[in-house]
Amino acid sequence: GDNGPWSTFRIGVGGADTQQMRVLPASGQSSSLLVLPEACSYTTSGSGKDCSEQRGGLYMRNTSRTWNEYGQYKLDTYLESRIGVEANGLYGFEDLSLGWTGDGLPSLTNQSIAGVISPQFALGSLALNPRPINFTNYNNPIPSLLHNLRNMATPIPSLSWSYTAGAYNLAPKTFGSLVLGGYDSTRFEPNNLTFPFGTDISLDLQVAIQRITIDGRKDALMNKPIISYISTLIPDIWLPSEACTQFSKTFRLSFNTTSKDFYINSTMHELNLVDNPIVNFQVGPEASGSSIVIRLPYWNFYLAAQGTNFDSGTAKGIFRFPMKQASNDTQYLLGRAFLQSAYLSVDYERNIFNLSQALYPSSSTKENIAPILSPKLSDQPIRATSPTARLSTGAITGIAIG
Secondary structure (H helix, E strand, C coil): CCCCCCEEEEEEEEECCCEEEEEECCCCCCCEEEEEEHHHCCCCCCCCHHHHHCCCCCHHHHHHCHHHHHHEECCCCCHHHHCCCCCEEEEEEHHHHHHCCCCCCEEEEEEEEECCCCCCCEEEECCCCCCCCCCCCCCEEEECCCHHHHCCCCCCCCCCCEEEEEECCCCECCCCCCEEEEEHHHHHHCCCCCCEEEEEEHHCEEEEEEEECCCCCCCCCECCCCEECCCCCCCEEEEHHHHHHCCCCCCCCEEEEECEEEEEEEHHHHHHHHHHCCCCEEECCCCCCCEEEEEHHHHCCCCCCCCCCCCCCCCCCEECCEECCCCHHHCCCECCCCHCCCCEEEECCCCCEEEEEEECCCCCCCCCCEEECCCCCCCCCCCCCCCCCCCCCCCCCCCCCC
């Protein structure tokens, strides 16, 4: 993407004439977003990649025999619109498969799709929210992708998913992980803390950041608790100006007044590599009380700069720091930069979610996909750890998207 190197996930779009795409997860979306070829007129890059490669593939609706256009509507980005991420989408219905041909993953017909051309959406995204889609009124709700997966002949075990963004800067690199209806037990350190959904259904992934500290340092980066929200659709961490100032001092950051990005030049980057500051986010359901600590080593914070971020075009030796200064308390957000070191499991049938420290197993470690069981099947917690937990006949453990 134009804001850093992110793990993407494979989907196919269309019937017999399947088009292969690479997309990000969209925690708040009920319709999957696909980049249309018209977006190329807004795409600039010094990377040398063509538009389709840079945007994860372009959805050629005019060549698809299964595309059924519905109309143009505003995207449902209620949370992300607080930081200016909003656009119109060309909505319709299309066949969608998880993974590419040969991956052996489910395919569904007539799924809600929104084609986008806005530069706000560098890549397409896979809808993860189970809420139905309502175009004109609430009398004719259209089921979401997750809901349709739950109602297949061989269904996922619950309306749930788990995600971590991976670790591009580790050696060797660790790819992101996305599981629908379950979780991968090799990708996190378990804990017993659960977070209830926020009272507003559009702000369900609500997290209190109680404190932010640096290992081995007395002064905190942020001492005053704030209420923030998780979105997998955005890359950055949005914090109060006071916290951004402390981060800037600690990581020796500069600021680009045009793009409003923080960045690290090559000299400061080398000093940071030596110091290797580890940032601790103490988070919990409330501003005080029960909490866990998510540790973010320095590698979470240096993302390769793209031409769209800097006036110089290629900006060699300059790294974008994935932090933004919030203008007010409605803009406190935790994006994919945070989810590089956090593992997120969301359970829509219990209206709770879990955050854990992410792990980075070697490529030789086999994934261990376990189900998040529906309350109708089990009274176990969000992550079932019992080896005897069983699914109803015909259910699958969970779908790991590659």
